[in-house]
Amino acid sequence: MDREVFQEQYGLLGSSDAMRQVIDKIMQVAKTDITVTLQGESGVGKDVTARAIHAMSERKNNHLVIVNCGAIPEGIIESELFGHEKGAFTGANESRQGYFEKADEGTIFLDEIGDTPKNVQVKLLRVLENGEFFRVGSSKVQTTDVRVIAATNQDLWQMVQDGSFREDLYYRLDTVKIKLPPLRERPEDIIPIFRKFVKEYSAKYDSVFKGFSDEARELLTSYRWPGNIRELRNVAEQLVVLEKSQFVDKEKLQKYLKGRQHEGSADNLPMLSEKPREQQQQSSDDFDGKDRELVYRALVELRNDIADVKKMFANFLYSTFSQKNLKALPASVRDEVDMDNSEVGGVNVNVGDSGSLGMQSMPGQKDIEEVEESELSTFFDSDDIPSIEDAEKFLIQQALKRFDGNRRKASETLGVSERTLYRKLDQYGLD
Numbered sequence: 001m002d003r004e005v006f007q008e009q010y011g012l013l014g015s016s017d018a019m020r021q022v023i024d025k026i027m028q029v030a031k032t033d034i035t036v037t038l039q040g041e042s043g044v045g046k047d048v049t050a051r052a053i054h055a056m057s058e059r060k061n062n063h064l065v066i067v068n069c070g071a072i073p074e075g076i077i078e079s080e081l082f083g084h085e086k087g088a089f090t091g092a093n094e095s096r097q098g099y100f101e102k103a104d105e106g107t108i109f110l111d112e113i114g115d116t117p118k119n120v121q122v123k124l125l126r127v128l129e130n131g132e133f134f135r136v137g138s139s140k141v142q143t144t145d146v147r148v149i150a151a152t153n154q155d156l157w158q159m160v161q162d163g164s165f166r167e168d169l170y171y172r173l174d175t176v177k178i179k180l181p182p183l184r185e186r187p188e189d190i191i192p193i194f195r196k197f198v199k200e201y202s203a204k205y206d207s208v209f210k211g212f213s214d215e216a217r218e219l220l221t222s223y224r225w226p227g228n229i230r231e232l233r234n235v236a237e238q239l240v241v242l243e244k245s246q247f248v249d250k251e252k253l254q255k256y257l258k259g260r261q262h263e264g265s266a267d268n269l270p271m272l273s274e275k276p277r278e279q280q281q282q283s284s285d286d287f288d289g290k291d292r293e294l295v296y297r298a299l300v301e302l303r304n305d306i307a308d309v310k311k312m313f314a315n316f317l318y319s320t321f322s323q324k325n326l327k328a329l330p331a332s333v334r335d336e337v338d339m340d341n342s343e344v345g346g347v348n349v350n351v352g353d354s355g356s357l358g359m360q361s362m363p364g365q366k367d368i369e370e371v372e373e374s375e376l377s378t379f380f381d382s383d384d385i386p387s388i389e390d391a392e393k394f395l396i397q398q399a400l401k402r403f404d405g406n407r408r409k410a411s412e413t414l415g416v417s418e419r420t421l422y423r424k425l426d427q428y429g430l431d
């Protein structure tokens with residue numbers, strides 16, 4: 001297969017020298033069983049690349065199991081990865097396969113591998129070296145035949161220096177490292193990729209994008225693109241929808257490039273305009289366009305916020321409540337948990353089965369089940385569905401209470417960064 005066909009088929013765009021080298025390397029290793037580590041900032045295409053490698057490999061007809069190591073609470077990651085035996089811990093009512101078993105004969109994609117706790121890193125090393133692992137609670141060695149793709153946006157070598165990443169695992173992962181360059185280091189890719197996206201969205205929304213002024217085009221290529229291709233895709237989508245049939249000049253484009261750069265922002269979307277009220281006033285002629293823009297942006301932000309809350313909620317339930325308590329929740333709430341766990345755990349396998357929801361005793365954690373059970377039922381038993389803000393506030397308060405105000409642990413349990421937690425505390429005026 002030649003490079004262009006491969007790129008077209010797997011949606012990995014870019015024809016800069018840097019990208020060509022990357023694609024050649026991907027194509028060289030895809031068909032082998034060699035462990036590949038993808039390194040790069042958020043939005044550069046680590047996910048797309050992992051899927052392409054699997055799809056091009058001999059294993060393509062078997063499972064690709066995607067595990068986001070950063071999203072699984074520390075206390076249960078080992079049993080999620082390697083499975084457990086019945087009775088291995090409180091709530092382990094049945095034995096259960098882990099992701100390494102589910103991925104047998106296929107590929108496992110360990111995303112955000114830098115977030116794996118150190119005690120689990122040693123177990124990863126073993127499975128990477130000879131395919132051997134133990135289920136939690138078992139002394140019987142198991143084997144699996146998986147191809148491993150790992151990804152990180154952290155500097156693993158720096159983490160080795162800091163003592164948070166094992167050196168032996170680092171070297172094991174370092175055999176084939178593919179560094180996906182940020183968009184700003186290959187500016188010649190920006191316009192062609194942007195054009196592709198515009199074409200795609202114009203067809204999707206049945207809309208016409210008129211084009212840029214020279215200055216706007218220059219800005220597009222000189223902008224930093226902190227959210228990389230994800231951000232470029234979002235900007236293309238917004239321009240197609242909001243600047244339909246309009247010629248886009250530099251000032252207009254600037255509005256879309258105020259990348260929201262805080263950690264935890266899923267999409268690096270532009271924020272709602274922060275201009276003072278009077279500057280936002282518009283003539284009635286203008287009403288349509290500006291209003292539509294505001295509504296559209298608000299909707300996109302809302303979509304992201306809902307995704308954040310769902311993730312927080314699922315993580316919280318997942319790591320806190322016993323099977324019994326989860327079953328007592330309204331079906332709609334349980335569905336959310338199932339849905340999110342399948343996002344956390346994999347694409348081609350159903351990891352959201354109810355067997356995965358058992359409570360496990362997490363080390364160093366007090367037993368809060370009884371205290372919180374009543375609060376939770378008061379919260380959900382009422383006929384009124386709580387607002388997203390109330391639900392979020394409730395979860396944050398519970399998480400902080402559970403860890404005696406320790407914000408690091410609370411944010412881990414909620415599955416958000418500490419910074420996001422601080423922002424939410426501030427937003428809700430919580431102490």
Ligand SMILES: Nc1ncnc2c1ncn2[C@@H]1O[C@H](COP(=O)(O)OP(=O)(O)OP(=O)(O)O)[C@@H](O)[C@H]1O
Pocket residue numbers: 011012013014040041042043044045046047048049153229230231233
């Ligand atoms: N080379 C590329 N060509 C076309 N689209 C791309 C490319 N790289 C990334 N994208 C698009 O950008 C978005 C983000 O890509 P992806 O999820 O693979 O990034 P990532 O590196 O895994 O980011 P994160 O670290 O945030 O998980 C997706 O919509 C994807 O389709």
Ligand SMILES: [Mg+2]
Pocket residue numbers: 046047111
């Ligand atoms: Mg990713």
